[in-house]
Amino acid sequence: MQDIAREAGVVVQTIYASVGSKQDLLRAINDLVDEEGGVAAIEAEMADAADGAELLRLAVQLTTQINQRCADIIRAVHAGAASEPAMAELLEEGRRRHREGMRGVAMALGEQGLLPAGLPPEEAARALAVLTSNETYFQLADGYGMSFEAAGAWLLSLLESLLLVPTSQEGRNEHH
Numbered sequence: 001m002q003d004i005a006r007e008a009g010v011v012v013q014t015i016y017a018s019v020g021s022k023q024d025l026l027r028a029i030n031d032l033v034d035e036e037g038g039v040a041a042i043e044a045e046m047a048d049a050a051d052g053a054e055l056l057r058l059a060v061q062l063t064t065q066i067n068q069r070c071a072d073i074i075r076a077v078h079a080g081a082a083s084e085p086a087m088a089e090l091l092e093e094g095r096r097r098h099r100e101g102m103r104g105v106a107m108a109l110g111e112q113g114l115l116p117a118g119l120p121p122e123e124a125a126r127a128l129a130v131l132t133s134n135e136t137y138f139q140l141a142d143g144y145g146m147s148f149e150a151a152g153a154w155l156l157s158l159l160e161s162l163l164l165v166p167t168s169q170e171g172r173n174e175h176h
Contacts (some may be wrong), residue, residue: 009059026090030097033073037066046105052114052164057156059105063098063132064152065143071148074134095133102128114165124163131155 019025034040042062049055052141067074077094080087103125110121118148130136140151 009126021085026086027093029073029077029090030094033066033070033094034097036069036073037062038069039066052109052112053160054107055105056159058162059102059128060132060152060156060159062101063137064148067134067137067151068148073137075138078134098133099125099129102132109163115163116165119163127162128159131159 007019015025019028039062042058042065046055046058046062049058072152073155074094077087081091082088103122106115106121106125106128109115109124115121115124136155137148140146141148146154
């Protein structure tokens with residue numbers, strides 16, 4: 001809290017008065033990431049998605065936006081999680097939110113009959129969560145020199161080929 005106050009140019013009491021305890025501040029970080037990443041707006045679009053390809057595109061757009069807009073916060077949380085239990089809890093909560101979001105996308109794809117035969121929605125959810133995780137984006141950016149936007153486009157292409165049943169030219173699912 002001392003470091004935050006110093007960076008903000010205020011006294012520690014100001015931090016406590018505005019956000020509460022250290023735990024309150026840490027809990028608010030995931031909410032801030034969601035807000036800065038535009039989660040609510042994209043989730044609303046996802047609810048109205050016309051088809052599985054659009055739903056998948058929006059899911060990847062969401063994770064791309066979060067990484068583009070909040071990479072500094074997310075990286076700080078990752079770094080702090082190694083030595084600070086409260087940061088580790090914060091990181092795990094962010095991961096839980098991500099897994100649940102991707103699970104919802106996979107379940108919707110499964111309910112619409114858009115997953116390939118033999119691919120259970122839970123396995124599709126795992127693939128979505130892992131391939132769109134912060135760690136994946138950071139590896140593509142840091143290790144392969146990709147922008148977050150380029151990483152998102154590449155991941156979307158990969159996920160479309162893995163998770164969506166090919167459709168015919170009429171736009172109908174070939175398996176129905």
